[in-house]
Amino acid sequence: MDLFEYQGKSLFARMGVPVPQGRIARTPAEARAAAGELGGRVVVKAQVQVGGRGKAGGVKLAADAGEAEARAAEILGMDIKGHTVRIVLIEQVSDIAAEWYVSFTLDRGAKQHLAMVSAKGGMDIEGVAAEDPAALVKMHIDPVIGLAEWQARELVYRAGLDRASARASAAVLLKLYGAFVGLDCDLVEVNPLILTGSGEVVALDSKVTLDSNGFFRHPDFEDFRADFTEDPLEKMARERDLNFIKLEGSVGIIGNGAGLVMSTLDVVSLVGGSAANFLDVGGGAGADTIRNALDVLTRDEAVRVVLINIFGGITRCDLVAQGIVEALGSLELPWPIVVRLDGTNATAGRAILAQAASASVVPAATMREAAERAVELAGRA
């Protein structure tokens, strides 16, 4: 789960990482009030779950509360790469003496934590990595004992951060790493981490990605979602524990397992069709899950046909078939459903569908055949 900058900073503050004084605002009037409380010059920053807001005009300076209101009025409602700005963060302007880049993430290849630090912060770090690789210091961290003090120091010295404030920088790195691990983050990225004129080290931005698998340890993290603008279909799917992503085509897809669903998308594309969505019911789906999945797709007007592709393992095909039959009885399903069942209890599942004898259920023997039938039916609808 990608957090807004201000949400990430609230977690930083909780873990002892210095951040600028700031307030959020949802209206220009709130922005004026926030700027007034903070006093002095402020910066008004669009809160979006996507990069590049600076170039898009989503970050503006304001000399006083009145200007802050005007800037907020410009930024609120702005579209940044498809994301509508609904919240701005108003922060005291920092006195920047130096800008650095820091991130902690998992290096899947090495199966270790990876720290990256650069003295060239505040700019396009991917460009720095490509053009001046030596300017980006990388260090692997053993997750068993975590970032050691000597490693934090070595990152600071090797990256060439300000020597006089090395102790403070190392301490902030240790706290950011503490947040990365202790809050179950997939990513903690700060660009820029700044040195102020008075020698403090402050996180001027935050990019935090939370691992939702860790939420059982942090039940309050679900609250962050309240501020996200979520696609209503995706929200509905999430509330029903379905992994759903809206796409552009007309063939609704339901499958079990991310790999099989991705593959179904690929095969639909290969035979000339186009998927309306990605919908993974996960492992061990019961009849209710299938009914819920079909229910979600009824809300998508682009769908012309639905392809259910199930290869049972932990999922039992008989329960899937039951779910389809229940949905036929209780929901208005405006499209044909091509169903391919294989694996655990597939024979029983196919028998249940045959018994139901619904005209809108089209059985398919293979994944390829199912894709072809679905694309054909979508074209006909």
Add this chain to the structure above:
Amino acid sequence: MDLFEYQGKSLFARMGVPVPQGRIARTPAEARAAAGELGGRVVVKAQVQVGGRGKAGGVKLAADAGEAEARAAEILGMDIKGHTVRIVLIEQVSDIAAEWYVSFTLDRGAKQHLAMVSAKGGMDIEGVAAEDPAALVKMHIDPVIGLAEWQARELVYRAGLDRASARASAAVLLKLYGAFVGLDCDLVEVNPLILTGSGEVVALDSKVTLDSNGFFRHPDFEDFRADFTEDPLEKMARERDLNFIKLEGSVGIIGNGAGLVMSTLDVVSLVGGSAANFLDVGGGAGADTIRNALDVLTRDEAVRVVLINIFGGITRCDLVAQGIVEALGSLELPWPIVVRLDGTNATAGRAILAQAASASVVPAATMREAAERAVELAGRA
């Protein structure tokens, strides 16, 4: 540093380990008040830094506050193996359904933490270990990741603790281990850890040994010392960072390094003498340290002669000699000092002593010779 039971329990409570309600008292009147506050039947327990208080009559039950006062009057001032009781702990009487033994310590041989748990608690555990070794479950713990939950469970099940409360017992083991590591203990021992009639798991006793090397992380631990009855000489030595233990003989010993001092004691004994003390000035002793050490020994009336045995390494013999000369000038030293210097700057040290030309300084060429001269002089004095 060995803590009193009540001090150990205060640390347990801080770390979330359940302990009985209790108060300490230094007078019978305080004991009455404490028992009154606690209400009901109480137990009055002598606080001493030595085992065996039960057999010595240092633990007594009282039905009410009046009885508690009477029992405290009996226990306070009692001598238990050379320790005078100055504090009693008044505790609510626990409803004991089962008594267990638990300890966490370092197994120096294995260089790992060692957990020991037995269902045969509340009795002589060394006897249990000797006579029924299977009743005492031992498990090594990797200090890198610490006690895992599965290990806590395995200890509980293998030791045959009550199955119905296994979850609570495992949780208490994890907290005791957390105290052992987090508070820099050399030992955490609870005998008995009890199961109450209502199914709670409670530490009914505590034996905690703190590692004074860890005090920089726990500066408040020095405060525990205020309640200890300390030998005045040992206290004086400790305040001057000298490692001093009072013994029974007449030859005062000053040396650098515990091994060398122990060896000096042994050699004095071999040549027919007997040491008045163990005094290690440690590594890097300066002139002040030596002067302080001599000052401490002037307070011990049993001393007839002092043997200074220094083999310089990090300690410089010239500084030691300077310290002796300074002490000769500023202290009343009522005995001869046999001095043996070797190692770093020994020649310079010997020259300083020769130059001082004091009649009370007797140089010796070897450790053996120094011991012989000292024993001879002690006999003569």
Add this chain to the structure above:
Amino acid sequence: MAIYVGESTRLVVQGLTGREGGFHAFRNRDYGTNLVAGVTPGKGGTDVQGVPIFDTVAEAVEATGANTVMTFVPPPFAADAVLEAAAADGIRLIVCITEGIPAQDEARVYAYLQQTSRTPLIGPNCPGVISPGKANVGIMPHEITLPGPVGVVSRSGTLTYQAVHELTTRGIGQTTCVGIGGDPVPGTSFVDVLQRFEADPETEAVVLIGEIGGTAEEQAAEFIAAHVTKPVVAYIAGVTAPPGKKMGHAGAIISGSSGTAKAKQEALEAVGVTVVIDPTQIGEAVAALR
């Protein structure tokens, strides 16, 4: 021969008394897997359908000689369960089916096992391992398998079944099918499994099923170039998938250009692997090797 599981497998299941654990463990037993014990703390001394339950893995191993652990323990307790399994003397394989373990737990457990234990871990979040005709340790539907000469290894759960199905329906059997799971830190990687298939005299060819994200397929390609003499057929899912989670700039820097289906396909093709673009072609491609 087969890799990881076979006739000598003696299986203990963590969470046998749970619904999913019991369902699949007994399906495994019905297939012929030697299910010797279950572990559920607090239920030691009971049994499920005649299989004795123990409080700890160590007790189960002592009493039954179990050598393989399969775990169905829920995510909050799964890391601890894997560490318990790895610490038990005599356990030579751990298969962790549990889905939803935090990545930080996975990273810590993986690193600790690397440092202290020689016990391989397959998973978490994986369908397990089946050596057709010998033993099934996991949730794969054994009906779709067939004994034979092809090794299958896959990051994806259900897509593994699809691949195996494509082989079996063409009469091509498998030595062993290994689902390594698609989590960020799998205990066993493509490379580990390829190494075993290469060493296994009965495995004549390998099918590798990858997907977008991470660098495991690129690492597999490097390993194949250096160490694999047997033919490999690969399929990568996610050619048309929308770009997923990006892990910020850090993620882009670590993975470079890799991570896309196209990059993975190219990396594998470059080292002589037959890459198919439709899972239904896997069977044909393997058949064509002969």
Add this chain to the structure above:
Amino acid sequence: MAIYVGESTRLVVQGLTGREGGFHAFRNRDYGTNLVAGVTPGKGGTDVQGVPIFDTVAEAVEATGANTVMTFVPPPFAADAVLEAAAADGIRLIVCITEGIPAQDEARVYAYLQQTSRTPLIGPNCPGVISPGKANVGIMPHEITLPGPVGVVSRSGTLTYQAVHELTTRGIGQTTCVGIGGDPVPGTSFVDVLQRFEADPETEAVVLIGEIGGTAEEQAAEFIAAHVTKPVVAYIAGVTAPPGKKMGHAGAIISGSSGTAKAKQEALEAVGVTVVIDPTQIGEAVAALR
């Protein structure tokens, strides 16, 4: 030959800019030890008497080819310093002089080094290692040493000097003198050093200096019985010492009857070691071996 340190030693000192660190490091250099660098975070780029100072051990190793670390870092930071030294590629020995490190830190560092690193650690709280005539890494007064055929290993600091002194005054030289330190968790034990002396062709006999407490001497006796062919002379300090800290009943249970000087003397005598009861006899006893 010598063990641990010698002509190929290239020494970097953590804490060279401190008073004690500087004093002993330059004494070591004066003796002939190849002192190539110092490490003090924040002082990188400066030098002390011509020896360059670096911010990190890794930088020092890269710039100077250092292969041996000696640390004088104060107790609160010493565990971290040792881990830094162990992580640096090219470091093949760490000698930690620091006294007063918490036992919990020592236990954690020891276990982690065992699991992840092959770099031996001598100490902490030790006088270091000297190979007379070749190199001194530590605080031992080199004046008392003499090149020759006897290996010395000791848990005690100053008692080591005493033992070496007894040999040297009788004209008996040493291959290497190793002070392993008397802390609860020494990085290197008697057994490790005995193994090296046994393998060192120039070492003809070994002097072992033990003291009361722990079980290291008993473990040494076991190792000697099984693996050491060279004659060993031992001295154990503390025969008349008052009983020290008892570590409660737990300590008594762990150590059993061992831990007393008498038990250690008996254990060593039982495996053929010549045990002397007065340190001044060490020289005579070694001389008598000839």
